[in-house]
Amino acid sequence: MNVETAKTVLAVTQDKELKLILEQALKKDRAYRYHLCGSSKEALVRLESHEVNMLIFDADIGEDPKAGLPIKMRLSHPHVARVVVASPRKLAEADALAKDSAAYIFITKPVVVSQVRLTIKRALELSELSRRHRIVTRELKLSVDDELFDEDRRLSVSGGISKFERLVYASPKMADVVAKAKAASKTELSVLITGETGTGKELMAKAIHFNSSRSESPMHVQNCGGMDETTLRAELFGHLAGAIPGIAAERLGLFRAADGGTVFLDEISEVSPAFQAALLRFLQEGEVKPVGSDSVHYSDVRIIAATNRPLEELVANGSFRKDLYYRLNGFGLEIPPLRERPEDVEALAEFFLEKYAGVVGRRVLGFTSEVLAVLSRYQYPGNVRELENEVQKMVAIAEQGGYISERHLSPDLAKLRFSERLPQGLDVMGGSLKEMVESLEAKIVETTLRKLNWNQTQAAQELGLSRVGLANKIKRYSLAEQGA
Ligand SMILES: Nc1ncnc2c1ncn2[C@@H]1O[C@H](COP(=O)(O)OP(=O)(O)OP(=O)(O)O)[C@@H](O)[C@H]1O
Ligand SMILES: [Mg+2]
Incomplete structure (x- = not known):
């Protein structure tokens, strides 16, 4: 262990015997730098100006334990390992202090050199472990996303997808x-x-x-x-x-x-x-x-x-x-807003599909082209969050190994299906609103029937009508299969 990696241990005590033990435990060991303070006030000054890895606090020092340095440090220096030492007569106070300050441990006097050495070693190991844990947790979060962002995966099929940390665009x-x-x-x-x-x-x-x-x-x-x-x-x-x-x-x-x-x-x-x-x-x-x-x-x-x-x-x-x-x-x-950058919709939808399929452990092959068309026509008042919620819901109800199709669309989006099926440049006939609506209805019913080769069962299902309801509309608008 060289001086750069040596850990600084700060002790606050006025107890001669404890000082001696701490010196014996720490002074000759190059793994540690040791600094002694006679009061919390002095220690605070030191903490402001130097890096400290560990605090050993003697609860016998006669300061108000509620305003104790270890408690303050829990907030001001959360990553400094804290150990409380006390004589048996201060057991209850030391116990409370150790709890309130989230100390690693409290030990009672008289302490011995080997005990102090081991305690310091373990406390520092624990704080090093938690430091690494914080870093690994962050790296893990990123690597989960990295997997999603992997260039070779399906996500990139639509091409041109970029990322900035977790932003996809x-x-x-x-x-x-x-x-x-x-x-x-x-x-x-x-x-x-x-x-x-x-x-x-x-x-x-x-x-x-x-x-x-x-x-x-x-x-x-x-x-x-x-x-x-x-x-x-x-x-x-x-x-x-x-x-x-x-x-x-x-x-x-x-x-x-x-x-x-x-x-x-x-x-x-x-x-x-x-x-x-x-x-x-x-x-x-x-x-x-x-x-x-x-x-x-x-x-x-x-x-x-x-x-x-x-x-x-x-x-x-x-x-x-x-x-x-x-x-x-x-x-x-x-x-x-998302509606002003339609190129992002498909990229985001694919990204969220992969994300939520992973979350629920389901294999979903993708979106049908009809769904993608509907998704890119929607205006998204709730922007990306709304798109994310939509995809999450659709993935939840999609079948294992299937595609997300129009059946999975939520009502708000499903509304957009109909207008899409209308012939381009649709001329609605009639003067009054009622006539126009009827003319539109006739066209929708006819287009749907034609698309489904006049399979009335399927058409009724797609239009949300009963078989009888559909038959009535066919009769009312005098619709007939061409060439029939
Ligand atoms: N470009 C993007 N790529 C991936 N996910 C995104 C993107 N934009 C937004 N999101 C997701 O959409 C949701 C909303 O994003 P975020 O909370 O950052 O929005 P916001 O602008 O802060 O919203 P608000 O104004 O409501 O606070 C989050 O779940 C976020 O992960
Ligand atoms: Mg926000």
Whole structure:
């Protein structure tokens, strides 16, 4: 083990005997750097300025255990392994402290060198394992998607499908937006993403984060809509214990939790003027002042904000601060609604088909061309989310080893089937609405019958009529099989 990989152990104690044991356990071992502090206050200063991997906290130090350093560190330094040591007379307090601080273990005095060595080794192993687990979990998530994105697979049959992290697209419009987003991810500027609901704003924000130099640090998401100001402030800036009614424990806040990373603020248009001011201060100075506290902390966070309401208009009518708007809009990205990028529909539908067939463990061969035609004619008020839901539902009811056909379409989409079957340039006859509707009905019935070679059973089924109902319509409109 060389000095670069050596782990730093910080001990907080005034107990001479414990100091001696810790020195014996750690000082000569090159796997560790050892630092001793006489109080939590001193330790906090050290923590602010140096990397620390492990804390050994002596509960006999005579500080208020509820305000104990290990508890604070659970929030401020969650990845530092914590061990609590106490004399038997402090057993109950030490037990509570270990629980509240999510310590690895608490051990009672007198401790012996070999016991300390083993405890430190195991605690550090565990924190290393959880660090790796976090990385692997993320990699696993990506590799599941990578499998879906595999160039050789059926997904790419329609050609020209691209991806940006988990965003799938084939349209030139999205290619433009993604090119801008990739450029944005290489900068430290704030990003403002605009787009209707379900267009993929959050997915885009994640893609930018994971393509940026901050990708190894956390990205936290906060929806700013439908939240009162105090709660939103507390979520982002943190709060002291008791500062928020009904919440006993103190909270670090997402801005500090995401230090070094990214915070995604969704529905940014919904925040109050006072919150806008606090956010601006944070963007300018990196200042974080927890609710109920006078102390100021600093955090280095990149902001990506999203809105489905045009912020320029809110700036123009005075409900959104202009200076904040400019600050957020370092890079402006506009994701077009799905109906304006029809080339994406098939690519996305195939992607979701594969995704959900995998989820339910069903082999579905694909969509019939009729279904694809219907899917690409629909307007998608709910954008990609709506398409995703449609495909998920269709996959759920599709037969094993079969195709998704018109029968599987939901009623909203099924409506589009009929107009598609109408002959091009259909001239509807008659003057009154009733006459026009009847003429249209006659044409639909006739076209369906012709398509199905006058198989009345099938035609009735397709039109949602009974056999008798269909026969009545044939009679009423004097329809007859050609050449019959
Ligand atoms: N280009 C895309 N490729 C793959 N999946 C997408 C794409 N765009 C959106 N989605 C999927 O659609 C759903 C909605 O996306 P997302 O939550 O990012 O949209 P949003 O714009 O943030 O919506 P809202 O405004 O409602 O918050 C998600 O399940 C997402 O995975
Ligand atoms: Mg969203």
